[in-house]
Amino acid sequence: MQETAFDLTGRDLLTLLDYSPEEVAYLLEQAKQLKVDHKSGISDKRLAGKSLGMIFENASTRTRVSFEVGMTQLGGHSLFLSSRDLQIGRGEPIKDTANVLSRYVDAIMIRTNSHEVVSEFATHATVPVINALTDSYHPCQALADGLTILEHKGTFKGVKLVYIGDGNNVAHSLLALGAKTGMDVTIASPEGHEVDSEIYNKAKKAAEKTGAKLEQCQDPQLAVVGADVIYTDVWTSMGFESEQAERLSAFAAFQVNEELLKNAKPDYIFLHCLPAHRGEEVSTDIIDGIHSAVYDQAENRLHVQKSVLVATMSNS
Known part of the structure; x- marks a missing residue:
């Protein structure tokens, strides 16, 4: 993969409005190359040893499957967490959940209703937070x-x-x-x-x-x-x-x-x-x-x- 001048390590993705035109272009160009490599049988294990926590407050087909398969293809691991699996549903502050999950996983993906929930997660998490759908944005x-x-x-x-x-x-x-x-x-x-x-x-x-x-x-x-x-x-x-x-x-x-x-x-x-x-x-x-x-x-x-x-x- 060609090296890039854009270092997005640790960045949250809450909305594309937070990214520059050049950064968006880079993400698309890299996606294009990843697709070509995958179809050519080229193995890419850059996320070996990495874990993605996936929080779902509502049902999904494409989001869950694509993130889970994507992490597997990149050599990493994904962990599905429904609202029933988290103490948030019992009243635990988002701040506490975000801080604790950040000690276990390397990134957090959230699919929820309120955009404020994702924003608050990003405020308190120390790992990247990816918006997989809220009532305001669907950047992926x-x-x-x-x-x-x-x-x-x-x-x-x-x-x-x-x-x-x-x-x-x-x-x-x-x-x-x-x-x-x-x-x-x-x-x-x-x-x-x-x-x-x-x-x-x-x-x-x-x-x-x-x-x-x-x-x-x-x-x-x-x-x-x-x-x-x-x-x-x-x-x-x-x-x-x-x-x-x-x-x-x-x-x-x-x-x-x-x-x-x-x-x-x-x-x-x-x-x-x-x-x-x-x-x-x-x-x-x-x-x-x-x-x-x-x-x-x-x-x-x-x-x-x-x-x-x-x-x-x-x-x-």
Whole structure:
């Protein structure tokens, strides 16, 4: 592996907004090389003897499997910890859990609801803390999205990504990805379901360095004009199940289907972070069609997370 000028050892990954454009580019380039090496049968054991503590407060398929497999491929060990396994569920302060776990493991990965929980872990932990999903950000997913776009489009410059749907953690992290890579990002959401204004403004400020054009609108048909990448997510995320009926009504005109995508570029790719609800946010013919790259995208979770693990843990 080529040496890098970026020393990310010991760094937390809470949001891509905390990383420079050059650091994000490095993580993606390293992920690309790790993928090539893996498929070529080249063994990489840089995390031999290292342990990753994985805290899950909600269910996951791709996150758990990709982190566990990634650590195994890198020669390390992963430890799954559900909320039932931790004293946090019984009222132990996060400060105590973070300090104790830091004495046992070399990094902590957390998938939880509250972003404040991850931030507090990072404040008190003495090892890297990786955000594997919160209600505000999903940085590892955005890195996988970025790697997939690079594989299919070859560049971020001049690429227009349009996200159609709820202004959630995925939308926030796509804005951060665009801001750090120079890729234009448009978020199309119904009224009342827009992205968080504070996060949007932070991303807009970060985009000044790369020239990325970040926009919001409430008209999906207008948003998709000239789009290179179309992205959507479920309309009802975990924790919002009680709002499902209201959301089905509010998002009815935001389904990604063949009619909506007539004005996208002919060679657009379709992305979805999965799991998907076919027939709701996306029609079956689109997600299972020739433009879909959702399985490439899911696979790339493994490679970008290995890149993050190597970058933050290899010399810790």
